[in-house]
Amino acid sequence: MEEYRADRYKTEGIGSRNPERYMILVLSLLLAALVTWFVMWRSGMAAEGRMQEHLAEEVLRFHILANSDSEEDQTLKLTVRDGILDFLEGEMPETLDVRETVRWIRRHADELEDVGREIVSKEGYDYPVHAAVTTCWFPDRTYGDMTFPAGNYEALRIELGDAKGHNWWCVLYPSLCFLDAANAVVPEEGKQKLQNVLTEEEYAQITTETDFRIKWYFLERGKDKKQ
Structure with missing residues (x-):
């Protein structure tokens, strides 16, 4: 018992x-x-923040805002977008790095506005067009198989009229813009330029869908142990 x-x-x-x-x-x-x-979570966020800051130094985004959300204004926005990109493709040297690209666009901001105003007028509108390189906050954004984390980035910003409509954006440098949303294929040349200026881990982070916040925590811990 x-x-x-x-x-x-x-x-x-x-x-x-x-x-x-x-x-x-x-x-x-x-x-x-x-x-x-x-x-x-905090360690992963810090690692992602450092990556975003480095990424922001190596890219220039393109941001165009429509006058309003009306169907006509949204269509006009895309027409101006195409005209601006055509102008840049034809006039801007291909050998520039990101800082040189920013300086070139700032020098030619008036010409970009002229291109936009000509298209707006041709389409039957009289909206003012404003072009400038400025720092903008962007949410998480996926381009094809590449995802850019939220944060502040320099961007060529085109404002049409009141600029109160839905906007469109892409990565202007390196050339990651694609116009066919149904077949969102990012140009390989642009991806290669980006890969050349990012670390292997940074490039892997923006080209996969894995939750890297936890991965980066262990990656940073592993680096600390080796030091």
């Missing part, structure tokens, strides 16, 4: 003999798990 009672005590454990201690243990484990998750 005594042996039975001893075995019973062992099997019941602290959960039945001391429920308060059992609850404290469970809560402690949950708290430890929560803290671990939070540390991983």
Whole structure:
């Protein structure tokens, strides 16, 4: 009988003999798990932030805002977009790096406005057109098989009229713009330029759909251990 009672005590454990201690243990484990998750999340966010800042130094985005969300204004926006991209393709040297591209576009901002105004007038509108290179905040955005994290990026910003309509954007440098939404294929030349200026890990992060926040946490931890 005594042996039975001893075995019973062992099997019941602290959960039945001391429920308060059992609850404290469970809560402690949950708290430890929560803290671990939070540390991983913060570390992943920090790593992604550093990657976004580096990426922003190597790209120039293109941002065009329609006058309104009317069907006519949205169609006009895309027509102006095509005209601006055609002008850049025909006039801007291909050998420029990102900083040279920014300087070239700033020098030719008036010409870009002229191109936009000519198209707007031809389509029967009298909206003003404003072009400038400025820093804009962009949400997460996927271009084909490439995803750019949210953050501030320099962009060629084209505003049509009141600029209160839905906008369109792409990566102007390196050339990652595609116009066919049904077949969103990013130009390989642009991807190669981007790959040349990013680290292997950074490039992998924007070209896959894996949740890299956790991956980057372990990557950073591994680097710290090697140092």
